[in-house]
Amino acid sequence: MILDAARTEFSAKGYDASSLRAIARLAEVDPALVHHYFDGKAALFVESMALPVNPSFLIDTILAGPREQVGQGLARTFFDIWDSPLGRERLVALIRSALSQEDAARMLREFLVREVFGKVALSMGVPEPQLRAGMAAAQMIGVAMMRYVIGFEPMVSASTDEIVGLVGPTLQRYLADST
Amino acid sequence: MILDAARTEFSAKGYDASSLRAIARLAEVDPALVHHYFDGKAALFVESMALPVNPSFLIDTILAGPREQVGQGLARTFFDIWDSPLGRERLVALIRSALSQEDAARMLREFLVREVFGKVALSMGVPEPQLRAGMAAAQMIGVAMMRYVIGFEPMVSASTDEIVGLVGPTLQRYLADST
Numbered sequence: 001m002i003l004d005a006a007r008t009e010f011s012a013k014g015y016d017a018s019s020l021r022a023i024a025r026l027a028e029v030d031p032a033l034v035h036h037y038f039d040g041k042a043a044l045f046v047e048s049m050a051l052p053v054n055p056s057f058l059i060d061t062i063l064a065g066p067r068e069q070v071g072q073g074l075a076r077t078f079f080d081i082w083d084s085p086l087g088r089e090r091l092v093a094l095i096r097s098a099l100s101q102e103d104a105a106r107m108l109r110e111f112l113v114r115e116v117f118g119k120v121a122l123s124m125g126v127p128e129p130q131l132r133a134g135m136a137a138a139q140m141i142g143v144a145m146m147r148y149v150i151g152f153e154p155m156v157s158a159s160t161d162e163i164v165g166l167v168g169p170t171l172q173r174y175l176a177d178s179t
Numbered sequence: 180m181i182l183d184a185a186r187t188e189f190s191a192k193g194y195d196a197s198s199l200r201a202i203a204r205l206a207e208v209d210p211a212l213v214h215h216y217f218d219g220k221a222a223l224f225v226e227s228m229a230l231p232v233n234p235s236f237l238i239d240t241i242l243a244g245p246r247e248q249v250g251q252g253l254a255r256t257f258f259d260i261w262d263s264p265l266g267r268e269r270l271v272a273l274i275r276s277a278l279s280q281e282d283a284a285r286m287l288r289e290f291l292v293r294e295v296f297g298k299v300a301l302s303m304g305v306p307e308p309q310l311r312a313g314m315a316a317a318q319m320i321g322v323a324m325m326r327y328v329i330g331f332e333p334m335v336s337a338s339t340d341e342i343v344g345l346v347g348p349t350l351q352r353y354l355a356d357s358t
Contacts, residue, residue: 102281102284102324105281109321109325109331110331113331128333128341130333131333131341132345134325134331135349137321139314139317139321142317142320142321143313143314143317145281145317146288146313146316146317150285152288152292153309154307154310154313155310158307158310162307162310166311166353170318173348173349
């Protein structure tokens with residue numbers, strides 16, 4: 001019931017404009033109950049969208065590795081998940097499920113900027129971390145749309161290694177190098 | 180009348196799947212007439228969408244310059260146009276005008292891959308030119324959606340120079356460097 005309310009709220013308002021308070025109101029429960037069961041907005045988003053990975057765990061793992069492999073590590077982790085049968089199914093369902101593909105893409109983009117790439121960029125101390133996180137999210141959502149939703153060749157038949165080899169250095173430059 | 184038919188066909192089928200023959204049929208004119216008035220599919224697309232720039236001219240100018248400035252040159256040219264009042268108005272109208280934002284984004288992405296970035300990548304002799312053109316288009320459409328259509332901060336208030344400084348090296352690596 002909370003998860004249903006969360007899906008409705010995130011789909012209607014996007015990630016940034018949604019609040020745990022509004023989700024609680026929609027589910028007709030006390031906000032304290034939402035806080036009790038879910039460890040914040042990001043965790044509730046992950047649960048309600050049935051995402052196959054917890055981004056906090058992902059970020060901790062990548063930030064624990066060498067700085068010069070942050071971009072490659074992020075690209076590798078995302079495309080390994082998205083290219084797996086379950087991950088692809090969830091991602092396409094997520095992008096297709098909301099009001100329109102564009103609303104769903106927006107929701108995912110906001111989530112990736114705030115909870116994934118923005119946190120990496122902040123942790124790396126690059127200038128303009130939110131702007132760089134936006135560039136990284138624009139690239140990743142663009143590739144995901146072409147590879148998984150639209151089916152745009154040759155983006156579909158490229159191997160995971162090829163995609164990671166092209167996108168990894170892009171993420172590295174935006175999020176970890178100050179160039 | 181040919182332009183109306185072209186807009187209908189491009190919006191309904193996307194850039195790649197549209198043909199001059201189908202546009203002529205829709206406009207109820209002889210295909211030879213379309214060929215007489217328009218110098219190919221790209222030129223008809225530019226005219227029908229009232230784009231403020233002819234991509235052939237753009238590509239020729241950039242390819243005439245030094246190889247190491249191809250990415251910066253492309254980013255500079257696109258964002259100078261998109262950040263100008265007329266260019267922005269046309270771009271947003273283009274993305275908003277078609278059936279849905281996603282269909283319009285797809286049409287623009289296909290056009291950019293086939294007629295702009297694909298031609299640059301081919302001319303530069305990089306491996307997998309269409310895949311690299313797809314990456315470049317994914318990045319550019321993603322930024323355009325966030326900066327001009329969705330209004331995603333801090334992508335909106337970033338200066339043209341900041342955006343070009345971040346996107347230029349990305350286009351350079353995809354389209355002109357074999358890395």
